[in-house]
Amino acid sequence: MTLRTEGLRKAFGGVVALDGADVEFLPGKVNALIGPNGSGKTTFFNCVTGMIKPDEGRIFFGERDLTGRAPHVVARAGVGRTFQLCRVFPRMTAVENVLAAVRPGGLLRGLRSAHRRSEIERAHNWLTRLGIEHLAEAEARNLSWGQQKLLELAGVLMGEPQTILLDEPAGGVNPALLDRIGTLVRELNSEGRTFVIVEHNMDLVMSISDHIVVFDRGRPIAAGPPERIRTDERVLGAYLGV
Ligand SMILES: Nc1ncnc2c1ncn2[C@@H]1O[C@H](COP(=O)(O)OP(=O)(O)OP(=O)(O)O)[C@@H](O)[C@H]1O
Ligand SMILES: [Mg+2]
Structure with missing residues (x-):
């Protein structure tokens, strides 16, 4: 388009x-x-x-x-x-950031429970694809600037x-x-x-x-x-x- x-x-x-x-x-x-x-x-x-x-x-x-x-x-x-x-979100983990990007409302209800398994899997797949899966459980503030940019992109990609x-x-x-x-x-x-x-x-x-x-x-x-x-x-x- x-x-x-x-x-x-x-x-x-x-x-x-x-x-x-x-x-x-x-x-x-x-x-x-x-x-x-x-x-x-x-x-x-x-x-x-x-x-x-x-x-x-x-x-x-x-x-x-x-x-x-x-x-x-x-x-x-x-x-x-x-x-x-x-x-x-600096104090959320990388994978939580990716999940929050696709469903911001999840923040209020407790992230993990709010997301179906398949969504969590998809988030990990994007992190893998972007080469930062090893940082999935790290808080975003501990990622380098470049890694944070990749993390932001992973969130965007979640929306396909x-x-x-x-x-x-x-x-x-x-x-x-x-x-x-x-x-x-x-x-x-x-x-x-x-x-x-x-x-x-x-x-x-x-x-x-x-x-x-x-x-x-x-x-x-x-x-x-x-x-x-x-x-x-x-x-x-x-x-x-x-
Ligand atoms: N919210 C705002 N309030 C006032 N002026 C603004 C605002 N946003 C942008 N401007 C002004 O509008 C003009 C264009 O800014 P813009 O950020 O779109 O440029 P840019 O091409 O992205 O620049 P850069 O390459 O530095 O990022 C600039 O003069 C900027 O100061
Ligand atoms: Mg600009």
Whole structure:
């Protein structure tokens, strides 16, 4: 399903974070959303996932109009996300975090009992898949930053999203984990998941993306395959201030 926006606009007081953004990502592909600091990338994710309401414009996922819908509605429609500043419950174990991601209400009723066996099994399977199963019973606060990012991704994957938005998956992550994240994205994509990745690490972006959208001052200034984006003059201008 195609994720796209028409004329998306969001201002915070006098700061125009999104300035009429028309964006279309390629379904079934690894898409990247890049741009200088403050160009509106996270705000775009926040609008698309219903965390904030755009002032103007529309958001479509396939035929569905998701504009202004609540986060759980967007998630149920098949769009999952991670956060730039990773969100985990520090005093819960890794596996509890993964379970809580899929059924937050479980927190109130006592986690273990609230989850069926199969759900717990699924959580362990994702932890295994992401290479952090050995940390399943560790409290999340004892995981490294990179491991916490993988843990957050495991929670997102529990929802079996068709499209996954990652906000700076490589930010502050060590090189070994960075490789694993790149490989995982390609693997999960080959199994049919669409990705949209906000990322400043250009080596990673260029190596894993099929399609790149470049933001500058709240709207796209270029879109295309990595080969084309790498040499685009508007892109170089936006980054180098030319
Ligand atoms: N909640 C908010 N209140 C006020 N201003 C905001 C808010 N969120 C974002 N902004 C402003 O909107 C602009 C776009 O911010 P945004 O976080 O979307 O950029 P970004 O492209 O994700 O940047 P970065 O690469 O640094 O993460 C910035 O000028 C930012 O200061
Ligand atoms: Mg951001």
